[in-house]
Amino acid sequence: MSHKTEDQAWLVEQLQFIAQGIGKTLSPFCEVVLHDLTDSENTIMVIENNLSGRKVGDRATELGMARIESPDFPQIVANYPNQFPDGRTAKSTSIGIKDKQGNYVAALCLNIDISMIKGLQMVLNQFSTLEEGNEIIETFSSVTEDSLKKRIDEFSATYSVTPRALKPHQRRELLLCLQDEGYLSLRKAMEITAQYLGVSRATVYNDLKE
Structure with missing residues (x-):
């Protein structure tokens, strides 16, 4: 009691x-x-x-x-x-x-x-496993003018130069990266890129074609 x-x-x-x-x-x-x-x-x-x-x-x-x-x-x-x-x-x-x-x-x-925790952990581990050796083929992030410029800055930083100081072959490499990563899908992406690099749109188009 x-x-x-x-x-x-x-x-x-x-x-x-x-x-x-x-x-x-x-x-x-x-x-x-x-x-x-x-x-x-x-x-x-x-x-x-x-x-x-x-x-x-x-x-x-x-x-x-x-x-x-x-x-x-x-x-x-x-x-x-x-x-x-x-x-x-x-x-x-x-x-x-x-x-x-x-x-x-x-x-x-x-x-x-x-x-129960271990069972859930196994499911999560299996669910989050990626196939080894596969490259990322798409991205769900939205491309904006700011993100495009940020990506150009990041690329330029790998060569320790400003975007406007990129050499022609570096510019071509940049444009191929932007194309592969989906940044050129942004409306007026080529125009924005040309202005940011300090070159003409024609130069940017030519760099991409070469």
Whole structure:
């Protein structure tokens, strides 16, 4: 039978909302359990994302009983290995909550299903794998006048010169890069490029043809 003071009852009531909120945030990978440590026979008050098969009213685990027996037991036991009844690996954290007198009133426990995380990790790794040796053949970025000029600046920087100081063969290389990377699809791209390079449009067209 639970015998809580008014302050203890208020504290446990507020912890129920915390447990529910964490459970909704970390669903479905993390089981969140709130234990009422003032009632050693029926400690589980809240269980969100039930992964262990326990139910409200069940008794505490060994950690919970240790806190009930000793207020000196560590308040936080974090990231310790655990196991669900069906054998799945879990990573658990147990947080003890004390009242003003230093007595344990409740415990908030998080049990993460590592097997679910590992499965998701495998899917993400497979999903993000690219074929080796394949070059990028398209880009989804929008070409703008600013991005065109920025690309010209970047190219010029590889030769440690300004765009207007590019030599004819460097200009031709630049134009081929701009064409391959889709920058010349921009409306008036050739005109913008010519002005930025300080040459005529005819020069730019001729450079591209050579």
